[in-house]
Amino acid sequence: APVTITRDATADNDPNPVPGEEGERAPWDLMMTFNAPEGGHYGVAYDGTNFYTSNWGYSSAAYNFYKYDLSGNMIEGFNISGCGTLRGMTYDGTYFYGVANSSTVYCVDLANHSVVSTFTSAYGTMRGITYDPVRDGFWVIANWSGNLSLIDRTGAVQFTGPAPSSASDLAYYKDADGVEHVYCFNNGTNDVDDYNITTNTMGGSVFNFYSAPGATGTAGGCTVADFQGKKVFIGDIQQSPNLIAIYELREADQPGGQGGYTGNNLNHLALPRESETIWSNCLDKDMYLDANDVTVNVLLNSADSPEGVMVTFTNYNEVEQEMYPIEPIELDETGYYAFESFRRGEYNVKVEFDGYETIEDSVSIWEPTDLRYVMTEIIYGVSDLYVSSTGWAMWGSEGMPSNGQGGGQGGGNGDTFSVDFEAGIPAGWTTIDGGSPAGYGWHLASATMGTGYGHNGSSDCVISQSYDNNYGVIYPDNYLVTPQVTLAAGSTFSFYACAQDASYAAEHFGVFVSDNGTSNWQMVQEWTMTAK
Structure with a gap:
């Protein structure tokens, strides 16, 4: 019989759902279902002791969080001061992490009703999140669009994958063969779509949640955990009230345990007076x-x-x-x-x-x-060799490899570098202060003038003074020396320079090269500034 899809008023749905790709699904076994006390409770999470659901922002919801026992019975409803209305939630073994359709990740202690910490991510708006224990980071997805991405605990993006369709939330899963997946809960079709981390590809649907008894709504939050000795997928269907369904995936990693997270070191086989079991981390060894x-x-x-x-x-x-x-x-x-x-x-x-x-x-x-x-050493042929009395050598480019730029044979492989002084004067650069008086040689503009004097208003640059308001006239003889570089025929050097004061613009400077340290400078070109 056809399934009636209900877009419930309490649900947070993709306004432009995309039909999912049909695939061959595994025969998932239903373990249990339970209902939230009301609609609007999009997120679902589990710590091995209790289930939790979270309100996505539905204004008529009585509470933003509900806590349940292992049979799905509601224990309490509560709110957390300073916490956003969470869509996706996940558990790392110690705390829960959730996203509220913004760039902020909330770390929360649901048992004690408190926000532990927050961090923001350059990824931007996040609707879904799941913890990856192998990489100690979080897979996230944007608001009904965007690429599946891995961020670390500071929010920095570590890897960008493909874009799933209408993903409402995510769930990390390692199957019995050790293959890693991120299951993407499809809000448009209620499919569980498969992303293979190893191959970096989106596969088809592995299951459809309309199979859950009583499911008429749309996909919300999800998670994968160990429950009653099984590795399970827990999905939240948005309807009034919300329906939470739990499906078996395979045997649990730790037989006999209620929860798959070991952050509380809970050993359900231990007698009350026994010591807790410490599980070693053997991932990827x-x-x-x-x-x-x-x-x-x-x-x-x-x-x-x-x-x-x-x-x-x-x-x-x-x-x-x-x-x-x-x-x-x-x-x-x-x-x-x-x-x-x-x-x-x-x-x-x-x-x-x-x-x-x-x-x-x-x-x-x-x-x-x-x-x-x-x-193997490259042997170059040269022509028009000239060696000065100081040892400065010049030669033509005959026999040397082209630089690929056209306009002649080029000059081999010269060094390339670029410096903007935004992070200071780089290591390896040398300043020589030969002016009178000393102390006014090359230095960062931010040290004496503040920031904002770089090229086109950038933060910083380097300056050499010929006048100081507190001292008067200065006679500079100052050098700013790069580390040793390799020059080739066709090498170019470009830079930005200007006078500090357009009313006194006639600053004189030049560019020199040396082949033996700082004792033998050869003039390349010199200039006297004019006002802009």
Whole structure:
């Protein structure tokens, strides 16, 4: 018989629901249902001891939260001062976390009716949330749209996945084979849609909640937990009153336990006088190789020192790369590096060093592995060589590789850098104060003038003074020196400069280069300022 879908007045529904993709569902077994005392109670959560529901913001609701026993009997209704009206809720083993269709995540102690803390996320408005115990973060979804994303406990976005259809809430689930999922409760169809974390893909529906006895409303909150020895999916259907249904997924991780969360160390097999059971955290241990199992050894065919060679590892699995990136390695003079631990997987390895041909390799690292590479020096042909009496050398670009910019052969691989001084003068930069009097050399404008004097009103810049209101005329001879960089034919250098006072604009400055530290400066060009 056809199912009648009721868009209840107390429900918070997607105004533009999208039909879900039909898929082959597993034969879920219904364990129990119970009703909330009233409509409007969108969110549902469970800590192994009690169920809780939350009001999404329905103005006629008597309470924003209800607490239930394990049979679904209502124990109490209550409100929490300073807490938003929560849609999705989740439990991390210690506290509940909820979102109120805003950029704020509320950490709440529902048992004691209090807000523990809050944080905001750059992700923006969030309607659904679920805790991921493997990554110690939260999967979130926006208001009926947007991409499924993982945020950490500060709200920073760690990974962005696809966009599910009309997701009202989310539930993290690891199946019996260890495959990780985020179930997305579809408000438009009442389907439980499957997102596979490992493959970063949305699948079809695995179940439809219209199968729940008495269900006529629309999907609200959901969660996955351990209940009565089973791993279960708990879903909230928005109708008056709200209907909560609990379906079996598989056997529980901890047989005999009422709850799947171990934050309270509740052991239902222990006698009252026994010590509590402490469960070890063995998640993902088999994904890491031990110390010294993976090593890198790089030699140069010129027999020079390999100090400074950069080695980067990029996981071909996009999700793994986002979740577990490996920092680039800079080798010392030995050319040898041993990892303290290494995450198994399929990797692209890139070995780079100025003046040598880059090496790229594809490797499978599932067992102890020694990676060995020999880099080949690039021999450039030159023309029109000129060496000055001070040792300054110049030559043409014949035989050198193109820089890909057109307009000639180019000049190999020059360094690239960009500095805005917003975070201060970078490490490695040097200031030389040779002016009279001393003490007025290059420094941050914010140190003497305040902020807002950078290019186009940005926060900061560097300045060298020729006049000070408290002292008078200053005779500057000041240098701002970058770290050593590699220049190539076709290298360019650009910057922004202006006078501090348009009425006294004639400031003189120049750009110099040196090939031996700070004792042999060669003029590139000099200027005298004019007013804008």
